[in-house]
Amino acid sequence: MKKIILPNIYYSNGLLIGNNVEKVVRKIKDLNGLFDDEASLNKIDPDTIVYEVSSHLEEKEGREGGLFFGITYLYPGKVGNEYFMTKGHYHAKIDRTEYYWGIEGEGVLILMDEDRNVCGEKIFPGSLHYIKSGIAHRVANTGTQILSFGACWPSDAGHCYDTIAKNGFSARLREINGTAVLEDSKKLLYV
Numbered sequence: 413m414k415k416i417i418l419p420n421i422y423y424s425n426g427l428l429i430g431n432n433v434e435k436v437v438r439k440i441k442d443l444n445g446l447f448d449d450e451a452s453l454n455k456i457d458p459d460t461i462v463y464e465v466s467s468h469l470e471e472k473e474g475r476e477g478g479l480f481f482g483i484t485y486l487y488p489g490k491v492g493n494e495y496f497m498t499k500g501h502y503h504a505k506i507d508r509t510e511y512y513w514g515i516e517g518e519g520v521l522i523l524m525d526e527d528r529n530v531c532g533e534k535i536f537p538g539s540l541h542y543i544k545s546g547i548a549h550r551v552a553n554t555g556t557q558i559l560s561f562g563a564c565w566p567s568d569a570g571h572c573y574d575t576i577a578k579n580g581f582s583a584r585l586r587e588i589n590g591t592a593v594l595e596d597s598k599k600l601l602y603v
């Protein structure tokens with residue numbers, strides 16, 4: 413008789429529990445330069461949590477052939493009229509792809525190619541998003557509750573935050589007249 417064992421990782425009540433789970437917390441004070449309305453930013457407690465990520469990192473970072481799995485919990489909020497969002501990144505190995513899927517709440521997945529063309533996809537419970545090669549990705553929470561979404565990506569993808577930190581996305585997701593609008597960024601540093 414062969415053994416039937418329990419898995420060593422669970423996704424239960426919205427939480428990732430088990431071995432090799434790592435948690436990252438991103439607060440307002442960790443996100444310098446992300447939001448453009450500095451006056452509004454200075455009115456927010458720097459310890460306000462913008463998002464948390466729980467990741468199941470079973471593989472060695474950089475190993476070809478493995479997968480990583482993560483859940484991001486993005487809190488509702490705005491800095492001025494810009495929604496709380498993740499930093500956003502390209503993958504260090506630029507051709508590595510990724511799946512995102514909506515679990516709870518609502519928001520927009522903002523995608524940008526290497527020529528800085530931007531588009532947005534709505535995220536909601538059950539939505540599925542395939543992020544193709546060479547596409548930077550960022551998520552903004554447009555709702556009034558936590559937006560959580562899953563992610564699965566190759567263990568050799570890596571993360572490149574520098575390009576986004578330096579040049580930003582070419583559009584920002586703002587609330588204008590009560591509606592989420594993907595507006596061309598005024599900070600077009602990419603000339």
Ligand code: S6P
Pocket residue numbers: 465482483484498499500501510549550563565571
């Ligand atoms: C990893 C995947 C997600 C993000 C997370 C936070 O490839 O895309 O787990 O890491 O949503 O976003 P960011 O841009 O701060 O890594």
Ligand code: ZN
Pocket residue numbers: 501502503510549565
């Ligand atoms: Zn990614």
